[in-house]
Amino acid sequence: MTLMNRLNLHRRAVIAATLVAGIGTAAVLTLARPAEASVSPIGTMATCQASWYGAVGEIPEGWPTASGEPFHRMALKAAHNSFPFGTRVKVTYGSKSVIVTINDRGGFGGARCLDLTYGAFIELANPDLGVINVQYQVL
CATH class of the missing domain: 2.40.40.10 (RlpA-like domain)
Structure with a gap:
């Protein structure tokens, strides 16, 4: 595997991890809102x-x-x-x-x-x- 291919693979992995973390955070925030509104x-x-x-x-x-x-x-x-x-x-x-x-x-x-x-x-x-x-x- 060339150096360029490894760098591209690393970038894709970082982007994927960031997206997954962002979606997880958004899901937690979305789930927390209705409970607050019913206080x-x-x-x-x-x-x-x-x-x-x-x-x-x-x-x-x-x-x-x-x-x-x-x-x-x-x-x-x-x-x-x-x-x-x-x-x-x-x-x-x-x-x-x-x-x-x-x-x-x-x-x-x-x-x-x-x-x-x-x-x-x-x-x-x-x-x-x-x-x-x-x-x-x-x-």
């Missing part, structure tokens, strides 16, 4: 931490969210990792509540599950708090 069925109350986004100049007004809907910092909207777009969620902090619609996705960690627009967050608390512990109910 909070309609009507169930849960507790998590909520943060906010949409400081002046952070995201341009009208910029498309993950759902394709234009971003507006004062809109009563929120980002969640797995709730379907359009899901309405009642978010409560102390004695204050706001109903938001999920129209975006976010990368959250730990107990933080909601990222509220600035407009939604100020209905509940002072934005200087940054992160608050909330109760939420999927409507």
